[in-house]
Amino acid sequence: MRILLVQHNEDLSNLWTRFLQRQGVEVVQAATQGEAINLLRFEAFDALVLDLVLPDGGAIAISDFATYRFPDVPIIAVTSTSFFSDGSIFDLIPNARSLMRTPLRPDDLAAVLEHYVPKKTDTITENQVA
Numbered sequence: 001m002r003i004l005l006v007q008h009n010e011d012l013s014n015l016w017t018r019f020l021q022r023q024g025v026e027v028v029q030a031a032t033q034g035e036a037i038n039l040l041r042f043e044a045f046d047a048l049v050l051d052l053v054l055p056d057g058g059a060i061a062i063s064d065f066a067t068y069r070f071p072d073v074p075i076i077a078v079t080s081t082s083f084f085s086d087g088s089i090f091d092l093i094p095n096a097r098s099l100m101r102t103p104l105r106p107d108d109l110a111a112v113l114e115h116y117v118p119k120k121t122d123t124i125t126e127n128q129v130a
Helices: 010-022 033-042 059-069 106-116
Strands: 002-006 026-030 047-051 075-079 096-101
Touching (some): 002 033, 010 026, 010 106, 033 059, 047 059, 047 106, 075 106
Parallel strands (some): 002 047
16 A cells, blocks of 8 residues: 655654554655645555645645546545534545544554555456456
């Protein structure tokens, strides 16, 4: 599994990254809207973990661009505020699969990612054999 982690808090981003890497997840980090959009332009991801409150704003723009590039990409939204506690995030970000409040345990994040990111199989389908 390869994810893009968009989190401006460097300590928190590094903590989550190290934990997820120990679980076998490849993590690419971005701290700003510009970094995230640039990564999404040239790289593919199986999921996004997206902090909804970035210093430069842009979480919705990141999710829109990610959904444009990868229509089925699951987005796990994280926030330290209660602003989206009414579920409105699922209207704003159609690919949002979960809203998690920080602080959160890294193993909870790993479990949510495992639940929402489909397993890739190496099986050959009948159509691929020709």
